[in-house]
Structure formats: C-alpha cells, structure tokens
Amino acid sequence: MRVLSASALRTALLAFGLWAGAPTLAVAHEGHDHGNEAQAPAAATAPRSTSSTDALELVAIVRSGRLAVFLDRVGTNEPVTDAVVRAETPDGSLTASPMPDGSYAVDAHWSLHPGEHEVLFTVTAAGSTDMFPVTLTVREAPPPKSEAGVSAWASGLAAAHDFQRHLKEADPLPLAIGSTGFLLGIAVTLLMKGRRYLPATALVALIVALAFAPRAFAGEGHGHGSAPGSQTTLMAAPAPAGQDLARRQPDGSIFVPKPTQRVLAVRTVVTSSDIMRRTVELPGRIVPDPSASGVVQSSVGGRLSPPESGIFPRLGTRVRKGEVLAYVTPPVQAVDASDMRQRQGELDQQIAVTERRVERYRKLAPGGAVSQVQLEDAQAELKGLLDRRAALDTIRQQPEALKAPVDGVIAEATAVAGQMASPGVQVFQIVDPTRLWIEALSFDALTGGQHATARLADGRMLRLAYMGAGLADRSQAVPMHFAVEGAPSELRTGQFVTVLAATDAQQKGLALPRMSVVRGGNGQSIVYEHTAPERFEPREVRVEPLDAGQVLVVSGLAAGKRIVTQGAELLNQVR
Structure with missing residues (x-):
C-alpha cells in the first residue's frame, strides 16, 4: 500500500511539474498571445469633399473643428495661393484665411456634430469667380470595444497546445521540466520511507506553490487572459482625428x-x-571648339622654367592671349659651344681691327687724307660685327617664351620646373569654357542641320547646334560635330554625353x-x-x-x- 502511495505521489508530482512548466512555456516563446487582443483600427481619413470646375479643383478637409481648403489648378495641379475664398457654412458666411502651406482655413465648429453639412465656397481668382458646392459627412465616433476575460479552460487548452508544440519541435525544456518533476517525486518518496513527513509535506507545498506561481507572471508583450469571473475592458486606441496618410489601394491606385x-x-x-x-541616340563626348582653344608647345627642345612671376599657371587659371606661360632654355652641346666660342673669337678679332681702322679714319678725315665715305663704311662694318657678336650671346642666353595663343582657361598643364620639353610636345592646353563642342559617332546616315539635344549623366539637358559631319569613317561610324548653346560652366572636355538627334522619319x-x-x-x-x-x-x-x-x-x-x-x-x- 505504501508503494502504491509512493507511486501515486510520484505521478502526481510529475503532473504538477508538467502543469507548472506549461504556462511558463506559453509565455516564453516570442510572438504568441493567448488572450483576447484589441484589434488595431484601420487607418481613417478625415471627413472630406471635393468639387471642381474646368480650371480649378477644390478639396475641403475637416480637422478638429477647422475646415482646411486646398485650391489647385486642374491642368497643372499647381496651388492657387492668391485667391479670395468665402464659405457659406451652417454657422453663416465666413472668409477663409490663407495659411503658410498655401491652403485656406475656416472655423467649423459645426463639424464637431455628426451628420451631413452643406457648404458653398465662392472663389475669386485671376479676375474670375467660381462656386464650389460640397457636402461634408461627419460620422459618429465608434463605441469603445470591451471583451470579457479568458476562461481558465481556454487558458488550459492554450497551455496544452504550447506543450505539444514544444514537444514536436524537440525543445529540451519540456524534458527538463519532466525530469525535474520525476526527481522531486523520488525525493518525496525517500522522505516518506524515512518517515520524514514534515520535510515531505514542505516539499509538496513548495511544488504546489511553484505550480501556481507562473499564473501570476507573463512575459513582456504576452497576455494570457483574465482570471475566471473577472471582467476586464480592453479599450482600443482610437484612430487619430483627421489622419491623412498616402497609401496604395487594393485596386493599385x-x-x-x-x-x-x-x-x-x-x-x-x-x-x-x-x-x-x-530620334536616335548617339554616343558623344565634349571637345573644345577648335577656333577658341589652343595648345602651347615648344619649337625647340629645352629646359622649362616658370615666367617672371615664378609660378606656372595652374589648372583652371584664366589667361589672356600673348601672356607668357613658361620659358624654354635650349641646351647647348659641347661641340656647339666650341664652335660658338671659336666664332666669337673671330668676331672679337675683327671687331678690334675694325675699331682701330675707324679711329684712324676719324683722325685723318678732317685733314682730307681719308674721305668721309671711307669713314662711314668702316663705321657700318663695325656696327655689323657688333650685332653679330650680340646675336651669338643671345643664342646662348635667351630662352624661348611660351605664350598663350588664345584667351581661355588652362585645361591641361604638364609644366614642371627643370623638366626637359621636347619639340612638338604639348605643355599647356587652353580652352574657352563658353565655347564647347560635342563630337558624336553616328552609325546611320543622318541629314545635316537637324535638331539635336544632349543628355548628361545626371539627367540635365544641353541644346546643340549642328556644325558638320565627317566624310571618313571612324571605327565604322561617321563623326558629327555639334556646338553647345549656352554651355554651363561645369562642363569638362572629354565628358561623355548622350546625343539625341532628330531624323526625317x-x-x-x-x-x-x-x-x-x-x-x-x-x-x-x-x-x-x-x-x-x-x-x-x-x-x-x-x-x-x-x-x-x-x-x-x-x-x-x-x-x-x-x-x-x-x-x-x-x-x-x-x-
């Protein structure tokens, strides 16, 4: 009999353990609620009505005892903000006040009462007057919803449902709870066999208390209904008055x-x-106008040096035609230097001889021993020798000045102090940013002089004027040139664009x-x-x-x- 009692006690304790753990499981998992929830109300819009004419459309919206009037043009949907709006309301005739957002406001205390309200708007805009009749329907506020508490039977079914679900999902928590109940049953049995009734009774009381304790707690965001016999009223949050939200309708509108x-x-x-x-789309890129751009090159090889200012022109610097941008000092080879020194020595010797002859002729000329013609010839010969000698010095010392061929902005610059510039190599490129062209490649024969536009990568549009097309193919395409009309300052040479040229079709x-x-x-x-x-x-x-x-x-x-x-x-x- 004692064995049967112990077995029954173990079974009861195991059942208590499982029953105690089931409510805990019911509140443990996320997103599950076994109580009755108040359904969120559907998004509601404020009472509104519309009216329109051929030129204007009016929308009247009631919000918290005030009437907001929106007046727009039918064709463009542009707001009309300079109109005079008068409203014939149940409270009498009122003049609407302009608001900062472009709407008009009218006091509408009558809108606080449910029912249909007729309002006639008289709008005067741009010298014409139109009338807009509207009917505003204000509905009664929905009564608050109340729900009774959940019965203990429903709570028990929910707990059993959760326990079965956790077993199907192989959750270790139910097994742990069952094992704990089994161990507690063995402990109580051992205490009963040892005739320790007081500890056994205390342990059973503790188990019962733990079994009922989870009923008093629920995880955050989880509800398990109300206790039997209690009446709990759940108030649904009312929809905000005049809630206006853009949304897509079930029909796609x-x-x-x-x-x-x-x-x-x-x-x-x-x-x-x-x-x-x-129209056809052509790939293109921005190029400088050949008549308003130029390159700066050295005619002879030499070493680059900055101008008198000591600074080379930077990218984006505006320069004037004829302005010195850099100097090129040509190098003198050893053989050339030897020849020049020999030539200079010969010239110096001839100059010395000629100077003595001129001095002698100058002394003899007054006495008539030497004619004046001989003196002048000697002086001319001396001057020629001096000029040739000075030219040799200039060749060795005077650098070549690199000057700007046109007015514009420095688009490219490769000048570095001390750099050796080769003949014919570009040192600077000058571009006039207000005169740019677009070179497009056409794979079809297009008639010249057609209307064309260009689209930049950011969507901006450029107006183009047809300038000409080439006769020779370039990569199986015909190059076409267009001038940009009113080119913006941020355009850059080499920038890619899409040219849209009209055809005859x-x-x-x-x-x-x-x-x-x-x-x-x-x-x-x-x-x-x-x-x-x-x-x-x-x-x-x-x-x-x-x-x-x-x-x-x-x-x-x-x-x-x-x-x-x-x-x-x-x-x-x-x-």
Whole structure:
C-alpha cells in the first residue's frame, strides 16, 4: 500500500511539474498571445469633399473643428495661393484665411456634430469667380470595444497546445521540466520511507506553490487572459482625428491627400497628341571648339622654367592671349659651344681691327687724307660685327617664351620646373569654357542641320547646334560635330554625353517629360494619371526617346489625360 502511495505521489508530482512548466512555456516563446487582443483600427481619413470646375479643383478637409481648403489648378495641379475664398457654412458666411502651406482655413465648429453639412465656397481668382458646392459627412465616433476575460479552460487548452508544440519541435525544456518533476517525486518518496513527513509535506507545498506561481507572471508583450469571473475592458486606441496618410489601394491606385501632394510638389500636364520626328541616340563626348582653344608647345627642345612671376599657371587659371606661360632654355652641346666660342673669337678679332681702322679714319678725315665715305663704311662694318657678336650671346642666353595663343582657361598643364620639353610636345592646353563642342559617332546616315539635344549623366539637358559631319569613317561610324548653346560652366572636355538627334522619319504620339516615366515592379514603364483630386492611377505605356528631356508615348495612353510630370518617382514608392 505504501508503494502504491509512493507511486501515486510520484505521478502526481510529475503532473504538477508538467502543469507548472506549461504556462511558463506559453509565455516564453516570442510572438504568441493567448488572450483576447484589441484589434488595431484601420487607418481613417478625415471627413472630406471635393468639387471642381474646368480650371480649378477644390478639396475641403475637416480637422478638429477647422475646415482646411486646398485650391489647385486642374491642368497643372499647381496651388492657387492668391485667391479670395468665402464659405457659406451652417454657422453663416465666413472668409477663409490663407495659411503658410498655401491652403485656406475656416472655423467649423459645426463639424464637431455628426451628420451631413452643406457648404458653398465662392472663389475669386485671376479676375474670375467660381462656386464650389460640397457636402461634408461627419460620422459618429465608434463605441469603445470591451471583451470579457479568458476562461481558465481556454487558458488550459492554450497551455496544452504550447506543450505539444514544444514537444514536436524537440525543445529540451519540456524534458527538463519532466525530469525535474520525476526527481522531486523520488525525493518525496525517500522522505516518506524515512518517515520524514514534515520535510515531505514542505516539499509538496513548495511544488504546489511553484505550480501556481507562473499564473501570476507573463512575459513582456504576452497576455494570457483574465482570471475566471473577472471582467476586464480592453479599450482600443482610437484612430487619430483627421489622419491623412498616402497609401496604395487594393485596386493599385494611390490615395494621396492634398497636404502630401503639396509636400511632394506633385505637378501634372494634360497630354495632347502630335506628330513628332523620330530620334536616335548617339554616343558623344565634349571637345573644345577648335577656333577658341589652343595648345602651347615648344619649337625647340629645352629646359622649362616658370615666367617672371615664378609660378606656372595652374589648372583652371584664366589667361589672356600673348601672356607668357613658361620659358624654354635650349641646351647647348659641347661641340656647339666650341664652335660658338671659336666664332666669337673671330668676331672679337675683327671687331678690334675694325675699331682701330675707324679711329684712324676719324683722325685723318678732317685733314682730307681719308674721305668721309671711307669713314662711314668702316663705321657700318663695325656696327655689323657688333650685332653679330650680340646675336651669338643671345643664342646662348635667351630662352624661348611660351605664350598663350588664345584667351581661355588652362585645361591641361604638364609644366614642371627643370623638366626637359621636347619639340612638338604639348605643355599647356587652353580652352574657352563658353565655347564647347560635342563630337558624336553616328552609325546611320543622318541629314545635316537637324535638331539635336544632349543628355548628361545626371539627367540635365544641353541644346546643340549642328556644325558638320565627317566624310571618313571612324571605327565604322561617321563623326558629327555639334556646338553647345549656352554651355554651363561645369562642363569638362572629354565628358561623355548622350546625343539625341532628330531624323526625317515621323511618328504620332504623346510627348511627356522623361521624369514622368518610372519603372514598375515588373520592370514595365508606367506613368501616373491624376484621375481625381486625391487619386492617382498607374498606366503601363510604351515609350521611345524624343530628345534629352522628353519621351514619346506611342501606346498605352490617350490624349487629354492628366499625367504626373513631377513627383512620379515619389508616388511610385507609396505602399
């Protein structure tokens, strides 16, 4: 009988251990909750209404007892900030006040009461007056939700569910808890056999206390319901009044509130069909205008030295035509130096003889022994010898001055003090940054004089003027030259661009700015149509290049649609 009691006691202790560990497991794993949770309310928008005419569209939004009015142009979605807006409200006639964000505000205490409210807006802008009737529907606030506590039976089922799940996942924690319960049962059995009833009773009481203790604790972020018989009211957090968030609708369209459109600076254009010339994209690079640029080279080899200022011109330095940029001192070889010294000696000897003859003739000329003609001939001979002697000294000492051939900016400079410059090697390159060309390579025969534009890597556009095309192929392509009209100062020679040149072929389509076309999730080109004041719908299109700033929509879009031209990339990120 004692053995049966001990076995029963061990079984009971094991059950207690498992039951005590099950609630702990229920609160231990992450992201699991067995109580009733208050469901988060769906995002709500503030009460709003719209009205439009052929030129303007108006959106009225109620927020906390005030009425915000947004007035935009229909074609471009540009805000109208200089209008006079009057509102006929249930409280009487009021004049809207302009706000810093470009909207207009009207006190609307009547909007605090649920129901439908009729408001008539009279807008005066640019000398014309329009009327915009709207109906604002203010709904009643939803009642707070309350839920009863979870029964002990549901809590027990949840604990059993967690215990089974941990066993299936081979979690060692249930085995550890079972082993602990088994060891505690053996300990109680040994104490009972030794007739130590008091320690055994204390151990059983401790086990029971530990079994019920986990009920009082729950991990952070986990709930297990309320105790039986208790009534707990869970209040769902109310949605913020007037919450306006841009979001994508289930049908793929995008709801963008007017305040968000102002922040994103969304602009639109009404499409129109036209016949456009086809364009081709040509690779090109920026080159200097040959008439406004030049290179500085040495005609004779020699050693470079800086000009009188002592500093070589740096990159980006503006120079004037004829300005000395550097000096080249030609080297004198040993043989040449010997010949020059010999020649100088001969000239010095001839000069000495001629000087004595001139001096003698000068003394004899007054007495008539020597004619004046002989004296003048001797003096001329002496002057010629002196000039030849001075020229030899100049050849040995005077360096060659390297001067700027044109006005411009130093684009390349390789001058270093003491460097030996070879004849015909470029030392400086001078470029006029306001006169640049683009050299493009065309693989098709294009008619000269066609309209062309260029697109930089950052998307900026350059207007080009056709200058000419070569007759000789270069890498199986024909070089074409275009002059950049109004070249920006940050352009650099050698910079790569994409030239878009028009051809004689024509095609019908819709012209849109390049920034209007974005890539969808499937890689398809899409544009966003402004179908309602706060609604945009994506449209898949097929486009072809038109010029550096525009594309030609050849399919997927009809004329007369309002298409987003600015902010399309931001709209494409709304989820």
